[in-house]
Amino acid sequence: xxxxxxxxxxxxxxxxxxxxxxxxxxxxxxxxxxxxxxxxxxxxxxxxxxxxxxxxxxxxxxxxxxxxxxxxxxxxxxxxxxxxxxxxxxxxxxxxxxxxxxxxxxxxxxxxxxxxxxxxxxxxxxxxxxxxxxxxxxxxxxxxxxxxxxxxxxxxxxxxxxxxxxxxxxxxxxxxxxxxxxxxxxxxxxxxxxxxxxxxxxxxxxxxxxxxxxxxxx
Amino acid sequence: xxxxxxxxxxxxxxxxxxxxxxxxxxxxxxxxxxxxxxxxxxxxxxxxxxxxxxxxxxxxxxxxxxxxxxxxxxxxxxxxxxxxxxxxxxxxxxxxxxxxxxxxxxxxxxxxxxxxxxxxxxxxxxxxxxxxxxxxxxxxxxxxxxxxxxxxxxxxxxxxxxxxxxxxxxxxxxxxxxxxxxxxxxxxxxxxxxxxxxxxxxxxxxxxxxxxxxxxxx
DNA sequence: ATTAAAAGTGAGTACTCACTCACTTAAAAG
DNA sequence: CTTTTAAGTGAGTGAGTACTCACTTTTAAT
Numbered sequence: 001x002x003x004x005x006x007x008x009x010x011x012x013x014x015x016x017x018x019x020x021x022x023x024x025x026x027x028x029x030x031x032x033x034x035x036x037x038x039x040x041x042x043x044x045x046x047x048x049x050x051x052x053x054x055x056x057x058x059x060x061x062x063x064x065x066x067x068x069x070x071x072x073x074x075x076x077x078x079x080x081x082x083x084x085x086x087x088x089x090x091x092x093x094x095x096x097x098x099x100x101x102x103x104x105x106x107x108x109x110x111x112x113x114x115x116x117x118x119x120x121x122x123x124x125x126x127x128x129x130x131x132x133x134x135x136x137x138x139x140x141x142x143x144x145x146x147x148x149x150x151x152x153x154x155x156x157x158x159x160x161x162x163x164x165x166x167x168x169x170x171x172x173x174x175x176x177x178x179x180x181x182x183x184x185x186x187x188x189x190x191x192x193x194x195x196x197x198x199x200x201x202x203x204x205x206x207x208x209x210x211x212x213x214x215x216x217x218x
Numbered sequence: 219x220x221x222x223x224x225x226x227x228x229x230x231x232x233x234x235x236x237x238x239x240x241x242x243x244x245x246x247x248x249x250x251x252x253x254x255x256x257x258x259x260x261x262x263x264x265x266x267x268x269x270x271x272x273x274x275x276x277x278x279x280x281x282x283x284x285x286x287x288x289x290x291x292x293x294x295x296x297x298x299x300x301x302x303x304x305x306x307x308x309x310x311x312x313x314x315x316x317x318x319x320x321x322x323x324x325x326x327x328x329x330x331x332x333x334x335x336x337x338x339x340x341x342x343x344x345x346x347x348x349x350x351x352x353x354x355x356x357x358x359x360x361x362x363x364x365x366x367x368x369x370x371x372x373x374x375x376x377x378x379x380x381x382x383x384x385x386x387x388x389x390x391x392x393x394x395x396x397x398x399x400x401x402x403x404x405x406x407x408x409x410x411x412x413x414x415x416x417x418x419x420x421x422x423x424x425x426x427x428x429x430x431x432x433x434x435x436x
Numbered sequence: 437a438t439t440a441a442a443a444g445t446g447a448g449t450a451c452t453c454a455c456t457c458a459c460t461t462a463a464a465a466g
Numbered sequence: 467c468t469t470t471t472a473a474g475t476g477a478g479t480g481a482g483t484a485c486t487c488a489c490t491t492t493t494a495a496t
Contacts, residue, residue: 186400
């Protein structure tokens with residue numbers, strides 16, 4: 001049901017201009033399902049072809065290698081996960097001092113934003129987490145996006161709210177970023193990857209997580 | 219250099235009574251190195267045999283299947299990571315109300331204890347993290363150890379310190395455990411797996427992490 | 437010294453792997 | 467309608483793959 005959602009999202013994302021053929025979409029869908037279930041290395045191209053209802057050669061018409069197929073799935077997830085961290089209008093306003101809102105609102109927006117993203121793309125995140133440690137191409141993508149897009153913005157935020165007195169000046173900026181991010185990401189991974197089957201009171205957990213960070217850094 | 223440490227630790231652990239032959243130790247060492255580097259599925263038994271200086275058949279003399287070899291490496295890590303969470307004497311004292319120390323000391327002991335363990339066994343943790351999502355045998359081991367060994371102890375701790383007024387009673391016990399654990403584990407994984415190459419002021423980071431949790435849950 | 441059990445070997449087995457290529461079919465361009 | 471380009475096919479290929487087994491060597495027990 002939400003399989004379609006994520007595929008649509010990927011289709012939109014992975015090929016900026018050119019659109020995919022129906023068979024190519026089928027290949028992506030089959031690859032995503034199988035990679036998530038058995039891992040990249042244990043998935044054979046013949047299995048993907050079978051599941052997609054396509055000849056094996058068709059895969060290699062569109063993707064030079066099997067690894068190419070993996071990267072075409074995983075790369076847009078990395079960038080999409082990093083970039084919109086700060087694409088939200090409210091967040092941009094905060095950065096440009098257009099609001100006097102406390103950073104509680106910033107945290108909430110940030111967390112809910114990424115929460116929804118992962119909720120819609122759990123399968124893709126699972127593949128990403130499984131493969132990131134084995135493929136340096138993915139690691140480099142991660143590093144590039146983090147260093148260029150996410151990290152500098154976080155430094156701004158922390159420093160600004162240190163000046164406003166909402167974050168303690170006793171804590172180093174890098175340490176504050178680390179604590180904030182591991183709490184946010186730790187929550188999302190626990191919620192969707194480690195324990196997706198238990199019943200979650202999402203609203204409550206989100207609020208408690210925000211409070212935890214606020215009080216922890218104060 | 220610390221490769222020997224971890225192997226020795228594993229040897230002690232993996233075979234409770236019987237000792238390993240030299241060749242079997244070589245096999246384990248080679249398997250650990252290669253699994254960590256390329257992942258379990260992309261490592262061939264012939265490669266392990268080569269690196270260990272052993273005939274391929276020797277591997278299967280000691281381990282029924284390749285997966286058996288993986289589990290013999292990973293299983294003791296799971297239990298060793300979970301059990302001594304509370305094996306430390308001080309921590310036991312705390313549980314049995316033999317001390318009036320604040321839970322700041324509990325947190326510090328807990329964190330430093332696990333910090334040192336992972337420091338000595340980073341390679342093994344890397345393999346564990348890589349493979350846990352693909353092998354339900356490992357997942358079950360995890361779940362069993364967590365539910366039986368770690369979780370109940372954590373419930374005790376949280377409730378006790380809620381009564382002592384060091385942890386807010388407004389927060390659900392499960393939520394407090396989640397926030398505490400993701401912060402601790404998030405730090406350790408960031409420190410040793412994600413960013414092992416940057417220079418860390420470990421003492422500082424440990425203290426800040428403890429302060430963060432304390433203030434966050436208060 | 438003899439026997440029995442365990443450890444070690446490496447060629448062999450049946451099978452799977454990612455990838456190729458000569459070819460057919462469909463779509464787009466002129 | 468004709469030509470060009472792209473999409474799709476599937477049998478074929480050589481290089482592995484995990485694992486077996488008949489055999490040799492080493493160790494331990496009597």
